[in-house]
Amino acid sequence: MIDREKLMAYVDGELPAEERAAIDAELADNEPLRRAVAEERLLRRAFAQTYDPALEEPIPEPVARLLAGTDSRVVPFKRPPPAPPRWHWQSFTAIAASLVLGVVLGSSLGLTGGGSQDQAGLGVDGELAAALETQLASTQTPASPIQVGISFVGADGRPCRTFETSQAAGLACRAGPEWDLRLLAPRGAGAGPTISGRAALPRW
Amino acid sequence: MPPPQSPARPVAFNSRRGINHGRRVVLTFASERGAGLKQFEHELLELLPRLRRFARSLTRDSTEADDLCQAAVEKALKRRHQRRKEARLDAWMFMIMRNCWIDTQRSRRREADRFVSGDAAEARAMATPPSDPLAAAALHQAMGALPPEQREAAALVWVEGFSYAEAAQCLKIPLGTLTSRLARARGKLIKTLEAA
Numbered sequence: 001m002i003d004r005e006k007l008m009a010y011v012d013g014e015l016p017a018e019e020r021a022a023i024d025a026e027l028a029d030n031e032p033l034r035r036a037v038a039e040e041r042l043l044r045r046a047f048a049q050t051y052d053p054a055l056e057e058p059i060p061e062p063v064a065r066l067l068a069g070t071d072s073r074v075v076p077f078k079r080p081p082p083a084p085p086r087w088h089w090q091s092f093t094a095i096a097a098s099l100v101l102g103v104v105l106g107s108s109l110g111l112t113g114g115g116s117q118d119q120a121g122l123g124v125d126g127e128l129a130a131a132l133e134t135q136l137a138s139t140q141t142p143a144s145p146i147q148v149g150i151s152f153v154g155a156d157g158r159p160c161r162t163f164e165t166s167q168a169a170g171l172a173c174r175a176g177p178e179w180d181l182r183l184l185a186p187r188g189a190g191a192g193p194t195i196s197g198r199a200a201l202p203r204w
Numbered sequence: 205m206p207p208p209q210s211p212a213r214p215v216a217f218n219s220r221r222g223i224n225h226g227r228r229v230v231l232t233f234a235s236e237r238g239a240g241l242k243q244f245e246h247e248l249l250e251l252l253p254r255l256r257r258f259a260r261s262l263t264r265d266s267t268e269a270d271d272l273c274q275a276a277v278e279k280a281l282k283r284r285h286q287r288r289k290e291a292r293l294d295a296w297m298f299m300i301m302r303n304c305w306i307d308t309q310r311s312r313r314r315e316a317d318r319f320v321s322g323d324a325a326e327a328r329a330m331a332t333p334p335s336d337p338l339a340a341a342a343l344h345q346a347m348g349a350l351p352p353e354q355r356e357a358a359a360l361v362w363v364e365g366f367s368y369a370e371a372a373q374c375l376k377i378p379l380g381t382l383t384s385r386l387a388r389a390r391g392k393l394i395k396t397l398e399a400a
Contacts, residue, residue, distance in 0.1 A: 004387060005384075008387055008390055009383070014368050039394055040394075042394075042397060043343075043393055043394055046339045046340060046343045046393075047261075047343065047362045049339065049343075050339075050344050051260050051363050054253065054256045054260045054266075055254065055256075057256070059249075059252055060256075060270040062270075062274050063252065063270070063273050063274050063277055066274065066277050066281065067245045067248055067249045067277065
């Protein structure tokens with residue numbers, strides 16, 4: 001007599017080869033056994049009939065959205081709007097000063113690559129751009145020639161970061177794929193105001 | 205009169221996720237969005253039809269199944285770093301889904317205890333999936349009447365095609381426990397099918 005549990009394992013392909021062969025051999029002359037096996041198989045078919053249609057149905061929209069990557073869950077950097085940001089008159093003064101300082105200080109900051117001028121302001125590249133792009137304020141070592149300060153989103157929606165070198169401090173904001181220098185000031189006594197942390201934030 | 209100012213909002217930089225505002229990710233560097241996450245999302249997307257089928261076999265109706273799918277995918281995205289490299293994605297996902305389902309069951313039981321008697325809660329039949337033939341509807345009803353531990357074993361083996369050993373490993377139970385749960389489940393299910 002083959003018990004029900006063994007029959008279940010037989011139909012599920014879970015029996016060792018010899019036990020399976022024994023049941024195979026008995027099936028030919030054992031009508032009740034054949035019926036019991038058919039019953040088991042009916043159950044497996046009913047499972048397929050009941051639940052397999054779910055495989056063909058369209059993916060529910062909320063779940064698809066979850067797996068849509070950058071399209072919904074994460075917003076990549078957007079390009080800045082073409083319209084110029086609203087400037088406060090004090091900002092003009094600060095930026096004008098920084099442009100002058102930037103040009104004057106130019107090569108004396110110890111930054112390879114320095115800055116390059118374009119219509120949007122002072123572009124940043126080389127070592128400074130790399131630091132702004134990849135350096136984390138929380139993990140940088142004091143030995144890094146450029147120390148990144150705080151990071152924030154400006155009123156115009158652009159990500160901005162403050163930074164300091166041994167000779168200067170400044171503020172750069174992301175413009176498309178590049179960083180624009182918004183503010184630059186020399187550091188140290190006698191060389192002008194020292195700027196660090198939130199003090200570096202222009203008022204706009 | 206100066207224009208209205210919106211104050212700059214200090215935010216934290218996070219190496220993996222870009223800039224965070226509280227819990228919501230609003231910005232990220234494209235280069236920092238690793239290929240790993242994309243690959244993971246792609247694999248999950250491919251697995252989704254099976255996840256949905258598994259969810260159907262555990263829950264009462266398709267709405268509940270889709271909610272369960274969503275909860276499981278959300279949890280998987282959050283916990284993807286906790287998955288052992290050698291772990292099969294389907295087994296890992298099914299267990300996340302199963303745990304979400306158990307949590308839902310618990311809260312539903314608490315709810316039922318408050319509002320209806322135990323017998324009434326048990327008698328509340330699973331909604332019949334639309335356009336299913338008689339046997340399928342009967343089986344779905346019968347699955348809903350199984351105790352959760354028998355239903356999950358049946359779903360893994362008979363719906364998802366896991367071997368007994370794989371299902372036992374997934375559920376972290378001995379092989380003998382799994383087979384006896386299956387045997388009890390099959391007895392009840394076959395009886396229901398015969399009556400249908």
